[in-house]
Amino acid sequence: MTDEGKVWPTGLTLGEAEEVHSYPIDGTRVFGAIALIAHILVAISTPWLG
Amino acid sequence: MNNAKMWLVVSPTVGVPLFLGAVAVGSFAVHLQVVKNTSWVADFLQGVPLGTGDKMSAADVDSSKLKVAKASYALDTVAGTEVTVILPDGTHAKVILNMPEQHASHQADQLPLTITR
DSSP states (O other): OOOTTOOOTTSOOHHHHHHHHHHHHHHHHHHHHHHHHHHHHHHHHSSTTO | OTTGGGGGTSOHHHHHHHHHHHHHHHHHHHHHHHHHHOSHHHHHHHTSOTTHHHHHHHHOOOGGGOOOOSEEEEEEOSSSEEEEEEOTTSOEEEEEEOOOOOOTTOOTTOOOOOOOO
């Protein structure tokens, strides 16, 4: 039962909180994708992971 | 969106730097330990084949653990040069040194003969 227009202790409404949340989520996805590619390349080209 | 409500109680000015800082510190710590505990990163950075560092350290002799003989005497005999070594514990050992001979069975990649007492 969240009031959409309610201003919470951080000064944000639910809509604003969801917008704020979308940026770390997108950033994490991009970071994770780059890191995944980098780790695959390292696993192939070095003794890492045996 | 999942967990978006956290920003209703955690200020983004605190939560975002905390999150990014945790990722940075965690990532740095893991990579530091990889650099400290493996040799292939250093090999890569030095442009040598990976595994060179391990071979070098395996062949390395820790000179601080070697005991130095107090004295040695060399005497030319018929059999070759006879060397008497007085060992740190007071005992002595004799070694006959002959001129190097190369046998037909010699292989170039063979390690030199090591004599241990």
